[in-house]
Amino acid sequence: MIGRLHHIGIAVPDIAAASALYRTRLGADIGEPKDLPEHGVTVAFIEAGSASLELLSPLGPDSTLHRFLERHPQGGQHHLCFEVPDIEAAMARLKADGATVLGDGAPRLGAHGLPVIFMHPKDFAGTLVELQQASLEPQS
Numbered sequence: 001m002i003g004r005l006h007h008i009g010i011a012v013p014d015i016a017a018a019s020a021l022y023r024t025r026l027g028a029d030i031g032e033p034k035d036l037p038e039h040g041v042t043v044a045f046i047e048a049g050s051a052s053l054e055l056l057s058p059l060g061p062d063s064t065l066h067r068f069l070e071r072h073p074q075g076g077q078h079h080l081c082f083e084v085p086d087i088e089a090a091m092a093r094l095k096a097d098g099a100t101v102l103g104d105g106a107p108r109l110g111a112h113g114l115p116v117i118f119m120h121p122k123d124f125a126g127t128l129v130e131l132q133q134a135s136l137e138p139q140s
């Protein structure tokens with residue numbers, strides 16, 4: 001079911017400071033930060049071969065990242081995002097296996113304008129897993 005690892009989400013308290021670190025210390029090529037109010041985050045992507053890093057900082061008082069950063073004040077690895085060909089089929093399989101799809105249980109458009117869902121860390125041995133449909137139309 002899962003395809004390539006699309007990105008690793010890394011939550012940081014200050015996305016400008018974190019971007020400067022990756023840029024100066026690792027020579028990373030970082031995209032401009034982008035506010036995604038519908039997700040309560042500001043993101044900046046770092047290309048890293050076949051996958052990317054997604055730097056995330058809280059946007060707005062209700063961002064879920066505030067709780068994460070209370071536990072991890074310096075920031076840290078937040079989630080893994082895998083590509084799937086058909087997110088509805090993936091959701092059906094996960095729900096049938098007892099996994100909890102977070103939010104209202106329906107896919108939403110993520111940072112790349114593609115449908116994404118999240119599964120609770122309790123269902124994946126402590127890791128927050130995001131699935132992203134590889135293209136706008138599901139593939140069989």
Ligand SMILES: CC[C@@H](C(=O)O)C(=O)SCCNC(=O)CCNC(=O)[C@H](O)C(C)(C)COP(=O)(O)OP(=O)(O)OC[C@H]1O[C@@H](n2cnc3c(N)ncnc32)[C@H](O)[C@@H]1OP(=O)(O)O
Nearest residue numbers: 009039043064067068078102110111112118121126127128
């Ligand atoms: C940019 C858009 C999109 C993309 O296109 O890529 C994104 O990536 S947006 C990323 C931000 N959005 C989300 O993360 C949405 C899904 N997340 C959630 O719904 C919540 O964060 C959560 C997973 C339900 C946790 O919410 P929280 O308020 O922190 O709940 P608790 O404090 O009760 O924690 C419950 C439990 O889960 C552990 N936890 C929380 N976050 C993580 C995490 N990132 N990785 C692993 N574990 C996590 C937390 O420690 C608690 O554990 P216990 O104490 O053992 O119960």
Ligand SMILES: [Co+2]
Nearest residue numbers: 009054081130
């Ligand atoms: Co993500």
